[in-house]
Amino acid sequence: MKLAYAVLLSLVYVVLLLGFYAVHVRFLPVDVVLYSAVQDALAALAVLVALVVALRRFLPFTGFEALLLVVVWFLGGYAFAISVPTVLDRSLSFYILEKLEQRGGGIRRDAIGQVFTEEYLPEYRLVDVRLTEQLESGTVVIEGGCVKLTAHGKRLAAASRFFRTHLLPRKRLLAGAYTDALIDPFKNSPKGRIGYECG
Incomplete structure (x- = not known):
């Protein structure tokens, strides 16, 4: 009953x-x-x-x-x-499926990166969507044309970085090979000032 x-x-x-x-x-x-x-x-x-x-x-x-x-x-x-x-x-996974369907069921493997940069970002207005989410979540503010972390954002970034570094898989299958590349995705990023930083 x-x-x-x-x-x-x-x-x-x-x-x-x-x-x-x-x-x-x-x-x-x-x-x-x-x-x-x-x-x-x-x-x-x-x-x-x-x-x-x-x-x-x-x-x-x-x-x-x-x-x-x-x-x-x-x-x-x-x-x-x-x-x-x-x-x-x-x-992004569902986007790939939808894009494959839109393009007749198949896209050349060597063109997938081009699809992401030239179609995915503008079609889904990805920058606007993610920036709006962060603003609404209180993790960033926009001051004087600069997107800046709030104290809450700094805490979340540190927690995310800790989790990524210590608790994500070290043997993850990517493009047919097992790698730990995503536990430190910034490892090969350019060092020093790039030119887009604020202040």
Whole structure:
């Protein structure tokens, strides 16, 4: 009996989540895809929690069981926000598949790099998208024509660098060979001032 109610309420949550998401992306402004999808998950959760509270006399759950269901619903909504709209919005892998399909099913291997620099960046407005995300996240500011890290951005950059250096695979398959190249991608970058730095 409890399982049937839990499944039914979970289906109601999925319908609410997809409904809020569809209305949001169709009719309302979206600053950052991930954040708006999480807002939709929270809005759907709030409606469902209100419904559960209103019907608590008729539901077979203890308070703790109801709390666990709320946690499961939130985690499901968060997983949806990250795994569906955010991945599709950000994924270079899906771009490759879509571009291959657009170009008749195949692109020469030696032209893939050209596709990224000449088509991917402008088609997806990648610089604008990523810069907007960073501004909205509070990790950068733009002052006097310069993009600058905030204190929050510095902390995230240091954490990311630590994770990349110490916790990413040291034997990762890239272009047919196992390598540790991505644990230090700046290793072969030019040293010293390049000319685009601020100040």
